[in-house]
Amino acid sequence: MSIGFIKQALDAIQLQSHNRTSYRVNQWFKWLSPGLSVKRWLLISLGGVILSTLGLAIWIKLTPIFWAIELIRNFLGVITNILPSYITGPLVLICGILLVLWGQSRTFTSITEVLRPEGDDEELIDVILNHRRLYRGPKIVVIGGGTGLSTLLRGLKTYSANITAIVTVADDGGSSGRLRQEFGVLPPGDIRNCLAALADEEKLLTELFQYRFQAGDGLIGHSFGNLFLTAMSEITGDLERAVAASSKVLAVRGQVLPATLSDVRLWAELTDGRRIEGESNIPKANGKIAKIGCIPEYPPALPAAIKAIKEADYIIIGPGSLYTSIIPNLLVPEITEAIAHCTSPRIYICNIMTQPGETDGYTVSQHIAAIDKVCNNRRLFDAVLVHKKTPSAQALIRYSQQNAHPVFLDRENVIELGRRIVPANIIYEDENGAVRHDPQKLAKVLLKWYSSVHNLK
Numbered sequence: 001m002s003i004g005f006i007k008q009a010l011d012a013i014q015l016q017s018h019n020r021t022s023y024r025v026n027q028w029f030k031w032l033s034p035g036l037s038v039k040r041w042l043l044i045s046l047g048g049v050i051l052s053t054l055g056l057a058i059w060i061k062l063t064p065i066f067w068a069i070e071l072i073r074n075f076l077g078v079i080t081n082i083l084p085s086y087i088t089g090p091l092v093l094i095c096g097i098l099l100v101l102w103g104q105s106r107t108f109t110s111i112t113e114v115l116r117p118e119g120d121d122e123e124l125i126d127v128i129l130n131h132r133r134l135y136r137g138p139k140i141v142v143i144g145g146g147t148g149l150s151t152l153l154r155g156l157k158t159y160s161a162n163i164t165a166i167v168t169v170a171d172d173g174g175s176s177g178r179l180r181q182e183f184g185v186l187p188p189g190d191i192r193n194c195l196a197a198l199a200d201e202e203k204l205l206t207e208l209f210q211y212r213f214q215a216g217d218g219l220i221g222h223s224f225g226n227l228f229l230t231a232m233s234e235i236t237g238d239l240e241r242a243v244a245a246s247s248k249v250l251a252v253r254g255q256v257l258p259a260t261l262s263d264v265r266l267w268a269e270l271t272d273g274r275r276i277e278g279e280s281n282i283p284k285a286n287g288k289i290a291k292i293g294c295i296p297e298y299p300p301a302l303p304a305a306i307k308a309i310k311e312a313d314y315i316i317i318g319p320g321s322l323y324t325s326i327i328p329n330l331l332v333p334e335i336t337e338a339i340a341h342c343t344s345p346r347i348y349i350c351n352i353m354t355q356p357g358e359t360d361g362y363t364v365s366q367h368i369a370a371i372d373k374v375c376n377n378r379r380l381f382d383a384v385l386v387h388k389k390t391p392s393a394q395a396l397i398r399y400s401q402q403n404a405h406p407v408f409l410d411r412e413n414v415i416e417l418g419r420r421i422v423p424a425n426i427i428y429e430d431e432n433g434a435v436r437h438d439p440q441k442l443a444k445v446l447l448k449w450y451s452s453v454h455n456l457k
Contacts, residue, residue, distance in 0.1 A: 048099030134161035134253065138313040138450065141166060143259075143335070145325035148318060150193035151436060152349070153254075155443030157198055163254030164308040165194045166335070168328040169239075170266045170294065173280030175212070175222045179230050186239045186258060190325075192225035194256045195246060205250060240302060257308065259329045262299035266328060268292045279324050283357030292323055292374065294331045301334035309338040314450050317381055318349035319437055322367055323358045330374050339380045345453040346381040347446065348419075352391070352427060352435050356403045365413035372417070379418060382453075385445065387437075388423035395433040422449050 137160025142152060145168035156163055169186045171177065176187035196206040209225030232242035243256050266279045270287035282289070309315065317339075320326050330336050339346065348371070350364050359367065364386055371380065386409050390396075399405065414421055424445040428438035 044102060045100050048096045048102070050096065052093055052096030052100065131161075134159075137162055138454075139308075139311055140164070140314045140316065141308050141312040142316045143326070143329050143339075144168070144318050144320040145171070145190040145328070146320040147193065148320035148325065148349075148351070148437065149190065150197040151439050152316070152319065152442060153194055153197040155439030155441075156446070157253045158440070159443060159447050161253045163198065164305075164312070165198070165254065165256045166259050166305045166308070166329060167191050167194055167256060168325055169258045169260060169262075170264045170279045170324070170328040172265065172278050175226045177280065178222070179226055180263075183230055183234070184263075185230050185233045186261065186263065188226045188229035188233075188239070189223075191239070191243055191256055191258065192223065192229055195243070195250060195252055196225065198247075198252045198254050198256065200251045200253065240304065255304075255308075257302055257305045259305060259332050259335060260299040260301055262296060264299050264328065264331075265295045266292065266324065267295065268323065279328070282324060283321075283355065286357050288360065289323055289358065292327060292331075294328065299332050301332045301338075306334055306338050309335065309342060312342060312344050313454075314344055315339060315342055315346040315381070316349065316446060317346070317371075319351055321355055321358055322351070322362075322370055327371065327374050330371065330380070336375050336378070336380065340375070340378045345383075345450055347383045347385055347422065347449065348381040349385045349437070349442070349446075350387075351407055352387045352437065353399055353404045354407055359407075360403065361405075363408045363410040363413065365410050365417055367407070368414065368417050368419060381419070383420035383422050383449070384414060385422045385424060385426070385442075385449075387425065387427050389425050389427060391427060391435050392429055392433065395429055395435050398433040399435070 139162045140160055141164045143166045167190045171187035171189050176189035180187050192209050196209045199205045211224045213219040213222055232246055233239050236242045236245055239258050267277045268282045268289050269275050269291040271290045276282050276285045318326050350367050354362055426437050426442045428436045
């Protein structure tokens with residue numbers, strides 16, 4: 001290696017270091033830019049520091065070393081001749097402290113006006129403390145799809161910002177199915193719901209993303225959120241990049257990942273011998289599912305999803321449709337393998353009601369057995385969360401008309417399958433008798449169970 005080359009390398013390093021230093025200096029000088037309403041308060045704070053130092057020096061009769069302090073003392077000689085130092089010192093000290101507090105308070109206010117959203121009454125210190133708390137929360141991985149997953153995320157985001165939602169991409173019905181056929185993109189529906197649930201401005205974003213066009217050639221029936229993600233996929237190149245870019249734009253707490261980037265198509269074999277293809281067609285077949293799979297048979301997992309599972313402190317499976325929301329994620333072998341080897345607490349959230357065409361007559365243990373069967377009898381979770389209170393009579397009547405009933409807890413069979421039972425009241429019923437998981441109650445129970453298990457370890 002020649003001496004000239006080494007000299008060039010050293011010169012390049014020095015130049016790079018000089019550029020970094022210049023950049024930092026420029027950044028500091030930006031605080032002196034006009035219109036920031038910061039300089040005046042910084043100067044007042046500086047004056048307060050000087051006065052406080054002077055007051056303390058006078059109070060303790062410290063002989064100043066620096067000529068500047070001596071000059072100021074001579075200037076204040078008249079005052080000190082009239083009033084003793086034990087009065088003059090504290091007065092000057094108090095004035096200095098008040099100036100520091102005033103200057104710092106107004107500087108803080110100027111910064112707060114920029115950082116805090118307009119109309120938000122929450123104090124900045126509370127915003128900072130809440131931000132710190134959320135980003136120190138456990139790394140939670142949630143696996144599923146459908147409305148059940150977005151409901152869970154809505155509650156979990158108040159406990160941790162380190163959430164990864166791994167979502168099925170097997171949907172082929174409605175707006176998602178049409179976009180899948182027309183543009184060849186992965187179905188964005190479930191991902192759209194999860195992004196909205198994790199966003200800071202959740203209510204407004206949910207309304208926007210769920211808005212469906214009522215007119216326009218080719219637009220009728222499409223949701224704005226699906227079109228938005230489709231456009232982002234076209235711009236960025238694939239759904240993973242589209243979701244990542246959307247998360248930044250929408251201020252999403254956590255991340256949403258598709259289980260795979262493969263064009264997955266579900267199929268199911270029924271006990272009567274029929275083979276049904278397509279996620280949306282399986283519940284409509286009104287049969288009992290004997291076997292389920294996908295094309296391609298072994299879709300590759302998204303590397304980021306595997307990384308999230310390996311680094312997870314807590315893994316939650318469900319809630320959601322057993323065969324069309326949860327199991328499609330587990331048909332990706334790498335995901336199943338990663339969960340099986342995870343030593344962190346793992347729990348499955350069982351549905352409250354059975355689903356016609358999927359889980360007719362299923363008990364809790366049958367839900368668990370269906371998951372175990374797909375995973376070659378490997379245990380992917382240690383416990384199952386079940387609702388322990390029967391829904392209202394109004395809800396039971398409504399669901400019975402749809403041939404749906406509460407999922408029965410067959411306790412002994414669940415224990416034989418080696419799972420702990422976590423019973424809790426986590427139900428929410430709307431005025432029409434529709435039964436859902438309550439986001440906040442569900443998240444609270446899940447975090448309480450996690451804490452108990454984590455402390456034992």
